[in-house]
Amino acid sequence: METTKIQSGGGLNVTLTIRLLMHGKEVGSIIGKKGETVKKMREESGARINISEGNCPERIVTITGPTDTIFKAFAMIAYKFEEDIINSMSNSPATSKPPVTLRLVVPASQCGSLIGKGGSKIKEMRESTGAQVQVAGDMLPNSTERAVTISGTPEAIIQCVKQVCVVMLESPPKGATIPYRPKPASTPVIFSGGQAYTIQGQYAIPHPDQLTKLHQLAMQQTPFTPLGQTTPAFPGLDTSPPASTHELTIPNDLIGCIIGRQGTKINEIRQMSGAQIKIANAMEGSSERQITITGTPANISLAQYLINARFRDVAAMWNDPSSMTTS
Structure with missing residues (x-):
């Protein structure tokens, strides 16, 4: 077997790091209740x-250690996933058992060695292990x-993982x-009573990060219509507050940083906040532009926060602390 190659070179003492890409559900299965499963692994x-x-x-999911410990960890993960498949099948009419699937994340510079000349290495792996192996093109x-x-x-x-490890050690x-x-989930963010929430399924989960702090700063600096309710509203429910309008005036020389190149930034703010945002044309003799934001109080407050955050980003880029306090 391929591993004898490593063993003959004392390779079982070689420390290797393998990275796996998993969906949230798979990660939950690996962690287990109160972290019991991952602790055991x-x-x-x-x-x-x-x-x-x-x-x-x-x-x-990053697995690091001497190669023999990595193989044990992989075995435990593969058997756990198979157990999950068997459990999910007991609730479904499907008769054929789907295969266990793992996604490794491998530096592109090593993928050529995994594929081999004319695909010879990957073909050999498939034939000798019986596993399906695919290397993403992009x-x-x-x-x-x-x-x-x-x-x-x-x-x-x-x-198959053993053979992949051999190739990674050799190349x-x-x-x-x-x-x-991985990028954070673009779950909707809503604000209520100065707290940010993200929507996950049917629940609003408090969003305890800088978003909230920045939002509170933005609220202090910009007059806005406070939300009447103390519990977060869910998108799509008829209980959402009626649409209202809020107006802002922005100096002409700052409007560009809100609009962005070819309108990219303002479109991003529209999409993220769910509010309608209209920027009035420049008036002759005026050094300011009017911005009209329409939507629910939550949409408006999020749009204002995003506009304020944009000013802060630009101020930080200019490295001018005084401009950060007046954004």
């Missing part, structure tokens, strides 16, 4: 297993990494790698 495999933070639809957004999807029975996946990445970082 760490203890029994001896590998370090780290899960990226953040409210993202995708998360990165790099993952804002990175120099590609997704390598391995699917099959847990046993096939484990054998280290060339040049600097820009790691893939």
Whole structure:
């Protein structure tokens, strides 16, 4: 088997890092209730297993350790996913069991070695392990990494991962790698009583980060219609407050940073806030432009926050502390 190659070179003491890309549901399964599952995996495999933070639809699971501990961790993950598939099938009429699928994140500079000349290496992996292996043609957004999807029975996946590890050890990445970082979920954000909330399913989850702090700053600096309700409103429900209008005046020399190149920034603010935003044409002799924001109080307050945050970004870029306090 391929691993003998590593063993003969003392490779079982070689520390390797493998990154996996998982959906939120898969991550939940790996973490388990109160973190019990991942704790057990760490203890029994001896590998370090780290899960990226953040409210993202995708998360990165990093497994680090000597190769034998990595194989144990992978085996535990593959069997856990198979268990999840069996459990989900007991509630569905499907008769054929879908394969277990893992997505590895591999530096693009190593993908050529995984594929081999004319696809010879990837073909050999498929044939010798029985697993399906696919290397994505495109790099993952804002990175120099590609997704390598391995699917099959847990046993096939484990054998395949061993072979992938061998290739990665034999062909280290060339040049600097820009790691893939999943983007946060673009869940709607609503404001109520000075607190930001994100909508997840049917629930509003408090959003405890800088958004709220910045929003409170924006509220202090801009007169706005406060929300009447103390509980967050859900989009799509008839209980949402009626639409209202708010007007802002912006100095002419700052309007460009709100509009952005070809209107990109203002369109982004419209999309994120859900408010209608109209910018009046420049009036002769006037040094200011009128902005009219229409929508529910929550839409308006979010639009104002985003406009204020845009001023802060620009002020920070100018590195002028005085302009940051008057934004």
